[in-house]
Amino acid sequence: MSARDEILARVRRAVEGAPEVAIPRGYRTTVRVADLVGLFAERVDDYRAVVHVLPSAEVPGKIAELVAGRRMVVPDGLPPEWQVPGGVAGGTVAELDGADGVVTGCAVAIAETGTIVLDAGPGQGRRAQTLVPDYHLCVVRADQIVAGVPEAVARLDPVRPLTWISGPSATSDIELNRVEGVHGPRTLEVIIST
C-alpha cells in the first residue's frame, strides 16, 4: 500500500463514528470603526513604522522628498503619479541587494491590526522586491483600509502570493524584547493617501 493510501486509511479508521461538528461563527465579521484612517495610522505607528497621512495631491511631493538620494526599486504598474526619478527595475537579487529601497502600493490594509497586505498586483512587485531592499515605502489609499481581519480575508485572492506586513522586520528572540530590523526591511514608511 502506498504511504498516501495507508495514511488515508488510518485516518478513516481513527475517526469512524465520530460526531459531526457545527461551526459557531459568533465573532465579529464586520467592525464599525468611526475613523478608519486614524486607527490604521495609530496601529502602524505602534510597530514603530513611520506614518504620514496626506491628501492624495500631496503624495507625489512627499514621495519625492522621502526617496531623494536613494536608489529606489520601482515595481511594474506603479501609478505614474507615484513614480520616482531614476528608479531601478530590480529584476535580479543582486540588483535588489544594491538598491536602497522600494516604493509600492498595496492590495488591502487592516486598521485594527495595522497590517498592509501585498498581493503582487500592479505597483506591488514580486515578493523579493519588497524584501531585499532595506527600506520599504508603501502608499495606502484610504479606500483600501478595512476595519478588521475578516474583511481583509474576504477581499483577498488566495491564488495570488500574499505578504502580510505589520511593521518593520523584528525579533523577540532575545529575552522577549522586541527589536526592529532583522532580515526584512529595517525601515517601513507608510503614506496614507486620503
Place this chain on the structure above:
Amino acid sequence: MSATFIGMPGNFPQNAAKAVQNSQLRYNLRKATHTIRGKRANVVNELPDWQELRAAGKAIKDDTLRHLDRYLVQMEEAVTRAGGHVHWARDADEANRIVTRLVQATGESEVVKVKSMATQEIGLNEALAAQGITAYETDLAELIVQLGDDFPSHILVPAIHRNRAEIREIFLDKMRPVPADLTDEPRALAEAARLHLRERFLKSKVAVSGANFMIAETGTLVVLESEGNGRMCLTLPETLISVVGIEKLLPSWRDLEVFMQLLPRSSTGERMNPYTSMWTGSTEGQDFHLVLLDNGRTNVLADEVGRQALRCIRCSACLNVCPVYERAGGHAYGSVYPGPIGAILTPQLRGMSSELDASLPYASSLCGACYEVCPVAIDIPEVLVDLRAKVHHAPAERAGMRVAGWILNDEVRLSKAQRLASRFRKVVPKRLPGPLSAWTDTRDLPEIPEESFRDWWERNERA
C-alpha cells in the same frame, strides 16, 4: 549541530529536579514567561469577541479532524493543480528520505531552513547531515540553539533559556564572521545575525520550511514569522520543500479570518506578527514540494479524548502560563514539544514505552491555566488525567488502588475502615513503609481524626 531529543534518558521528575537547581535558568524563564504573559493578556483583552473566536477555532479544527481524509485529498488536488508536488510520509524516516532525495535532485549540498516544529520532530537536520547535506537554521533563536549545540526549550522562542550575555558568548565563540566589538545589546545581536545570514539567503538554491496552516479549499500554505528570514527562505530559493503535519489543515480560505486573529495574539502577544507569507503551489516560477507528515498523528486521532491535542496551533501560550514549565524549563520534557501541550502530545505521538514519556502526563499540577489560555480550547488537564490512567503502573500501586476502590465503593466497608483507622491513629507512621513510601515521599499523610464526620453527624443528630 544540535543532537536529536529522541532516546533522551531520565524522566521528568529527575530532569526537573536538576533544572530547578540552575538559578540563572529560573531567572531567565521567569522573566521571559511573565513578560509574554502580560503582552498576551493585553492584546486578547482588546478583542470583545475573543471567546467567540476561540469557540470557532476549536470547532473548525474539530471539523478538520473529523473529515481529515477528505481535506487531505482536497489539499493534494489543489496543490497539484497549482503546479506543486505532494508527497506523503508515514513516519519520520520516510519524510527524511523524501526531503533528502529532493535536495539531492537539485545537486545542492546546503539548505536554508525556516523554523519548523515538524522538521525538528523528525530530526531532519541530523538526517540530512548524515547524507552530507548541511541545513542552516535562519530563525534567530534557532540559530542561537544551533550554534550553541543546544536543545530548543520553547516552541516559539527556542532560546528562551539563554539571556543576552550568554547569547553574546555563543556568537563570539561560534559565529563567523562576527563583529569583534559585539555587545550584548539585543539590537547588536540581531544585527550580527543579519550580517551572518545575508549572503547565505541571497545565494541559497533550496529551502526547507514547515507551515502554520494549509487551506484545503485553495491549496494555500501559510507561514507566520517576525524577522523576515521566513520570507527570505520562502521567496528567494529556486526549490522550496515544506514539511507539514497532516493536522495543520483548515477546510476553507475563510477560516483564516479566525486563525489570523487567534495565533498572533496568543503567540507573541502582538495584534499581528510582522510578516505572514501565503502561497499556493508553484509561485513566481519556484519548484514547490509539500511533504504531508503522519508520524504518529493518526494514532493520536484514534483516541477519543486525546485527539483534541491535534487542534494545537503551536502558539505556546500554555507554556508561558504554566507554573511547572516556568520552573523546570523546556529541556526537562525531553521533547521538541515542551510544556503542557508537550506533556499530552509527546506521549501520544511517541507512545509511553520509555520512562521519560510515561512520566510526562505527571508533569503538571492540573491547575488548568493552560486550558484557559488555549486559543483552540484544548482541555489539557482532561487529557493528562486520561493519559495517567493509561500509563503502566507498578503492581503495588495497582493493588493499593484496587483495595481503595473496593472500600470506597461501599458505605458499610468505608465506615468500618474509618473506625478501624481512628482506633489505630496513634500508631500510623508519618512515612509509609515499603512500596507505599512512594506516596509519602512527596506528601504528608493526612492526620486521621478521632471520629469520622459521618459518625459525628450521626451522634449529634440523635442528641
